[in-house]
Each structure stands twice: as structure tokens, then as C-alpha cells.
Amino acid sequence: MFDFSIVSSWIHGLLTGFMPEGLAIFLECVVIGVCIMLMYAVLAIILIYMERKVCAFFQCRLGPNRVGKYGLMQVFADVFKMLIKEIITLKNSDRLLYNLAPYMVILASILSFACLPINKGMEIINFNIGVFFLMAASSIGVVGILLAGWSSNNKFTLIGAMRSGAQIISYELSVGLSILTMVVLTGTMSFSEIVEKQADGWNIFKGHIPALIAFIIYLIAGNAETNRGPFDLPEAESELTAGYHTEYSGMHFGFFYLAEYLNLFIVSGVAATVFLGGWMPFHVSGLDGFNAIMDFIPGFVWFFAKAFFVVFLLMWIKWTFPRLRIDQILRLEWKFLVPISMFNLLLMVLIVVFGLHF
């Protein structure tokens, strides 16, 4: 199995060879930062293209097919257009908060993106309470959304922001509880260790019934976290035109747009890591030959394949379901998902205590 830490320690060794260690670490940090941003942008472009194509095929359309072969350059063209568009400043808006909001959203998104272990030895932020850190970092996003809604001085955005606040804060509970269920199963909060623990079978198989329930709840709640259909109330197009980001233009709007897609990927990535083994290949304990063959496929391929599988699932849901109403969304969370998750957590604890998992 390819271990990325060989590459990183070789670079580290190379740099410390001719410069002080402090400077080397600083340089590495800068390089990693740039890499994250780059990967972030590239992933967003892939996701936008994928969404357009997937939804087009669901809707008996072709999707983008004019700019470049199969419309491959369409998203690049759109990003370029967004970059050169004017950023409009509004009269009577809270200038500071208005300009700050998109950065809050994108900051939260990049921070949580950095938590995902992509390959063996390729963890950027990795410490013993990684799950906690991810939950905390991703929660900052809602502040940005509330700020955007409030500072735009528009009644539609304010309603959108209020909806978003109520929704995201509620659903964070379910996300947390379902991930906690898996933390109970694996006994660690560090993402890299959670993945390592799945070497003899992915969590969703090892934890059987409670893991499956947690997975489904996580998918529903994660979908709601990212404000995507059928939970796209904060930006319900037919009700609030564009919700909290109605008044944004140019790249400020672009940041919201990017963050939305990357949040989709982060939710899928976490699902892949926690439930489907992350970069860990498909192993069946006892079949060593089979496991060895599986190991030939590099870890990051496994990770992205799993993550994009979950992304596809979420897109499928989005393009099939109509939108919920705000009271129905909150009822679903507080009356159904939270009690079920709590019960499920208890069930998992019992299973772990009595050793009933695989």
C-alpha cells in the first residue's frame, strides 16, 4: 500500500538539509496551504460539472456540451466570468459584515476540508480529537450565512438566513450523534485511526444495524447541513429568490457557490471516511489474496471513489425530491432524527460493551 508519508518526509529532509527547520516548516505550511486551495478549487469545478451532467441526465437533457468537448470547459468559463464580474456594494448594508460573510463561509469549509484523510500518510490536520475539530470548524459556516442574511439589508435574505440558522444548528445535532455512534464503535476520535481500524472491514459492515441507521441519519442530516434539496429552504428559489446570498455578486457570490459544493464533498468525504473506510481498500478478513489485490489500488482512488459515490447519492436525492417546509424540516429533526440517533447511540454502546460487532 502506497504510503504518502514517504514523500512528505523526503521533502522535509530535503528542505532541512539547507535551511533551518523553522523556515522549512513554514515553507511546507505555505505549500500545503496552496495545495489545499488548489485541490479545493479543482474539486469544486469537478463537482459543479458533475452536478450539471447528473441533473441533466435525470431530466432527459444533455447538460453543458458546447464549450469544449462534452462541455468540459463550461465550468472554467463560468468561474472566469465570476472572477471578472463586479462586486456590487449595496446602499444601507453593513459594509464590514457584508464583505466578511463569504470569507467566513469559505474559511469554515476549507478548515473542515483539511481534516479529511485522503490517503495513507496524507492527513493534513490530524490529531487525537479530529472529529471534534471537524464539527467545530464546520459550524463556523452558519455564522457567515447569518451575517450575509443580516448585513444585506434585504427582507428575503433575512428570512433565508433565519431559516438557515434554525436548520443548520438543529441538524448538527444529528450529524454529531451519528458520528459519535461510530466513534463509540472505533474507540477513537482521530480520523486517521478511525480509518486504520477499518482495515479488517468497513465500519458500516462491522457495526451492522446501528451503523446502518447512523449512516442513513448522517446522510439525511448531512444533506440538510449543506442546504441542498430537499432541504434547500434557505435558498428556496421559488420562495426567497436566492435566499441569504441574493444580494451578492461576482466572486463573493462565487465563494458561497464554491462552499456549497465543497460542503457537499466534505459531507460525502466524512461519510466515506467514517462509515465506508476512507482510503482503506475493501478487505474481507481471512481472504488474504483478495485483500492483497485490493491493496494494489491506491488509497486516494478508494477515497475519491467512495466520496463521489456518496455525492452521487445526494445528487440523486436532490434532483428527485420536492422541498420541505420549515416546520416540517424542524419536526423531522427534533421529533424523529434526534430521538432515533440517541437510541441508536445507546444501542451501539450496548453492542460494543457486549462485543456483538464483527
Next chain:
Amino acid sequence: MNIKDRILEIVPEAQFAEQGDLTATIPAESFHALAEKLRYDEDAQFDFLLSLTGMDWGETLGVVYHLESTKYGHSIVLKTMTANRENPELPSVTDLWKTADFNEREVFDFFGIRFVNHSDMRRLYLREDWVGYPLRKDYDDSLNPLRMTNEVTEDTTDELSLDDEGNLVNKTNVLFEDKEYVVNIGPQHPATHGVLRFRTSLEGENIKKIEPYCGYIHRGIEKMNESLTYPQTLALTDRLDYLGAHQNRHAVCMCVEKAMGVEVSERVQYIRTIMDELQRIDSHLLFYSCACMDLGALTAFFYGFRDREKILDIFEATTGGRLIQNYNTIGGVQADIAPDFVKNVKEFIVYLRPILKEYHDVFTGNVITQQRFKNVGVLTREDAISFGATGGTGRASGWACDTRKRKPYAMYGKVDFKEIVYTEGDCFARYMVRMDEILESMKIIEQLIDNIPEGDYQVKMKPIIRVPEGNYFASVEGSRGEFGVFIESHGDKFPYRMKYRSTGLPLVSVVDTITRGAKIADLISIGATLDYVVPDIDR
């Protein structure tokens, strides 16, 4: 019971016109008392105000009321006129029929007749700063140049009422308080299906009050008609409810044919009926698509549009038009049906049946759809009749109001079809009525398509059509309700007054009633299932 005797008993000075529908001219001072009796008396029960038309008769202004009883099915036309042109005042009938609210505002807007005891005497379509009343015959157009300033929206409105001594007093009513959170939904909004504006007072997510503002696409078609010959007026009918273009034009042609005593051939009747039903399917498919889109199910939206395209192709082959077909003419239709029309229509019906099942699978059965539609925006049967909300909306509330059954025209008396009636009155019932009506329309077409008789597609008409003096009214079942045409002719080649009974105006007037206390999202479901088309409201 003889209505004529009954009216004479209440108002001895009433005058009756013998030609056409039973028409009674009532003096203004005894009008409200008579209307109240006709509305509530056990054996009269005129509970449906079909149409309310403002008139300018030269020396006086007046109003023509078309009344119908949903219980007995009898109908009557009442006329009343003001004392003079300078201070035209008439009693309001908003306390008897709720639909009179918007209609009287329209009359006030166009004729300047002020209705006593109407709580909201504002203009309905034109700007507040409009000078004069455009449908009066002596209106001077030069008084209203293109305004370069924004229209100021007032939060108050006027009411004219009688005090204890019988004097008229002006009162100011408040529409929205200063501290209310009022959101403009429209005129540019994805869910209003056109340029309609709802000023919505909110309390959190709940709706406290909605005030609809119409007129953003008002083109003055009724005024234009007064200077157009009868065949020319036809060109504008398609532009009212563009999803009921055939039916609108059918109504006008029928009205003129009725007035002139022209019998159109059987072949034309068949073609018109088939076209009307195809148009209805077209409209209901669009309704389905837009309802899905409003609820956020974009995929279903595309399914509906994909299939609607096939109908438009059929239209195009025969009429040359897709949305606006200009097909019916006075005494026939513009051109004979295309050679492959019969084949294409039959193929389409075979194609659509399984597709409808797919629609139900992908959208109707969805648990979210059910939650968003069921028990939302309940319109009672009484309200539906009082507001005159005909079409699918009325039938969803348990009111069997289908014009095709009530007053059969064209081939409808001879074909077998079921009138779809639901009793719940909620969004889901309104949705299901339309989905089921697609099936009934297909049934009607199937019965007719193979038997189109040979014959002329156009009766020979004189080059200049002059309609004999008198009042004429004809109505058809449009895609979203009863579409009526009222013509007053003075024997010229131009109509003296031509009024369309809009199918959409009653639908918009119920919005406030059924959204009280609902959520913003419910307004979207309600708007989607009421299925109004804005150019039809504004005319």
C-alpha cells in the same frame, strides 16, 4: 318560480328587455335590497356572481351583473345605472358576493364609479396617479403621458359609506400598519408565474395578510376592442390566458355567432372541441410542471415540459402557432386540420397514458409532496362560489361548476365524460382535479377524433361583420375556469363594449383568504395549485 314576477314584486319599476337572456334594469336606489333578496331568498339563491361589467351609456354610467344560482341553475342579468356622470355612485355588493370586491375596484378604475360601502376603493390595475377613467367614452388619452417617476405604494385606502342621516362620508382604512414586516413577493418573483405582486405581511414565517397588486401587464384589451372590428378583436383573445388560447377565442367566436345567428358546421364543432381539449391537456401539463418546480422538484418539471412539446407540435402542424394559435374565426376555423392531425393526436394519447402514471410515481406519491399539499390552503365550497373561483379550483372544493356540463356547447353535450369533483378543497385536491382532468380530456378526444365529419371548415361570412344591436354573453370552460365574453353592440362593425370574464381574477382574490396563518412556503403551494395566468387577470 318566475324570476321576472319575483323581481317585479320587489321592485315594481324594474324594466325588462325581451331579447336574449332575461335582463332586468333596476334603479340604483333599490338595487341593493333586490340583490340581497335574490341572493338569500330560498327560491332564488343567486349565489354565483358570474360577471360584473362596468358600462358607459353616454348620459349615465352603469354596471351589468350576470347572476347564476348553483342550486337551481337559473340565471339572470341585472343592469343598474348611476344618476349622472359627475358623481357616479352605486351600492356595493361585496357583502353579498366576495368576488365583487375586485370587480368593483376594476369598474372604479376604468369608469370611476364609486361603490358605497366598499371598504377598499382603490384602483385595481392602473397607477394611483392616473388621470381620468380610460374606459369612459369621453376619456382623453393625452392626460396620461408616460410617467418617469416611481409609483408610490400607499398603505391606506378609501371607503365611501353612508352615515345615519344618509349622507356620504369618506373614511380612510389602513391596509398595513407601520411596524408590520411587509415583504414584496413579486412583481419579479419566480413563483408568481408572471408579473403579479403580493404584498405580504409576515410574522416570522407566518403570513398575516396578503394584498395582491395587479396591472403590471395590463394592456387595455377591452378598450382596444372598442376600436377594432369583430374579426380584429380575435387577435387579442389569445393573449389573455395564453394557456387557454383556443378556448378564449372559441368563446368570442361563439358569442358573435350566437348574436348573428350563424350556424357553424359539424366539422368545425368537432375540430373546436378537440382543440379545446388538447389545449386543456397542454395547460394542465404546464400546471403540473410548474407546481413541481415551485415545490423544488425540478426533474418532474422537465418531464411535463417534454410532453407538452408534443401537443405544441400538433398545434403547429395545423395552426402554424405554438403558444398563440389564432385558429378559430367567426363562423369556423382558420384552416382545415393538417393531414396527419388525426394520426398524431391518436399517437399522443397512446403515449401520454403511461407517462401520467410516471408523473404520479415521481411526484404525486412522494411523501414530501403529500405533506406540502394536504390540508394546505383549504377553500370552502361557500367561499369558492362566493369568490366565483371556477374551474379546477372550484371543483376541488366540491362545486360542480364545469361549463361544459352546465351549459353544453360545441360537441360537449354529445360526448361522455366525467366531471372531476373533489371535496377537500386543499392544494392536493386542486392538484388531483387537474391531473384527473387530463384523463377525461383524452377520453373526449378519443370519442371525437375518429368521427370528424366532412364539411366546410368555414361558413361564408360577409366581409364586414355587423352584430345586431343588443347584449350577448357566451362562456366556455377555459383551462382554469369559466371564461365568458359579454358584448354590447349598437349595430356597428365595432363592439360598443366587450368585456371578458377573467378566469384568473377570482383565483387571485381568494389568495388572501386561504393563506391567512399559513407559511410562506404554503403561499407557493397555493399559488401553484390555484394555477392563475397573469395576462388573463390583467387583460
